[in-house]
Amino acid sequence: MLPSVVLLMTWVLRVISVGMAAYDAGVVAGEIPESRRPAVTEHGVRIADQDIAFTTSAGSGRPVVFVHGNSSSARVWRPLLTGAFGERFRCLALDLPGHGRSAPTARSNVYSMPGYAEILTGFIDEVSAQEAVIVGWSLGGHIAIEAAPSLPGAAGFVVFGTPPVASAEHLAQAFLPNPAVNIGFTAQVDPEAALSYARSFLAPGSPLQLDELVADILATDGAARAGLAAGIGTGRFSDEVAIVTRLTQPIAVLHGADEQLVNLDYLRGLTMPTLWRDAVQVIPGAGHAPHLETPQQFADILTEFISDLD
Incomplete structure (x- = not known):
């Protein structure tokens, strides 16, 4: 030749x-x-007298339920649902009440950790995903932990941006000092504050566009942020440290190497007998939102976790 x-x-x-x-x-x-x-489909379902919107992927494998964070929506999971991960697994991403396409509520108890956990467990029952892997980001991870005792059939849990805490007194240890955190507990948020809050989700200097994150923050029912603040301030949430200590299913704890909100040393100091690979999985190049910042690596980690369950 x-x-x-x-x-x-x-x-x-x-x-x-x-x-x-x-x-x-x-x-x-x-x-x-x-x-x-790959196609995604939007649906609606009624849970505990609440209209809950959710999105599903085209896959038919093991169900994976995604729970977004404070002042966010199901669309943050779009890179996973529309990619190879979503083609392989049956992904279901719900909008919490007052977030995304889900209706706001007049019932103040819904905007709390126990209220959101009730929505999550009801949703999982309604969509017949009792054996799902539950993936929670930030507030979504706390909700997943809160709901864990009521989800005995769940195959496992993946949380990130979520330091389990025993009580409100532990919050200062679990989180890094960042003034943007307060925005997530403020009812009225203007565009400038929303932009500041969105920036705290990403690694410093990240080139990721913030438009959708900001839009979700501004679209969220302000009562949801105020209600969450009131609930946490009065201790209306479970002892998450005790829950992860007693957990029988595997739990993966992920952490962006450039995280601006969560204290890695605190995470590493917790006792979690079923912790996947016996260590917090640190993701290089990511901050509080590795599913958006490093989606390929995030999808690979999820796939490995699910494969280890089989």
Whole structure:
């Protein structure tokens, strides 16, 4: 074969290889054009007299239930649902009451850790996902832990941005000092405050666009933030440290290496007998939101965790 032909074929193969790698990363990161992404479907269901919206992926494997954070919505999970992960697993991402497409509530007890946990357990029953892996981000992780004793069939839990605390007195140890945290407990939030809050989710200097994060913060029912603050301030949540200590299912605890809100040393000091791989999994290049900042690595970790369950 002529040298020029060999060089040409080598170049073509390299272009194809790079293109496929970019395609795979783009699918996970949600960068593929809409027409080429796996389909997601939006639904609604009524749980405890609340209208709850949720989104499902095209996959039919083990169910994975995603719980978003404070002043967020189910769309933060879109990179997973529209990528290879969503094609493989039956992903279900709900909007908490007063968030995303779910209706706000006039019942103040719903906007609390026990209230959200009741919604989560009711949702899991309603969609027949009792054997799901529960993935919770930030507040969503706290809700997952709160609900864990009522979810004996759950295959496992994955939490991140979520330091389990025994009481309100432990919050100062569990979280890093960051003034943006207060915004998540303030009823009225203006665009400037929403932008500051959104920035605290990411690693410093992250190039990730903040538009959707800010929009979700501004769209959230302000009573949800105020209600959560009141509940936490009066100790209306379970002893999460005791729950993770007694947990029988595996729990993966993830942490962005450039996290601005959660104290890694605090996490590492907790006793969690079923902790996956016996260590907190630190994700390089990510802050409080590794599912958005490093979606491929995040999806890989979730896949490995689920594979270890089988």
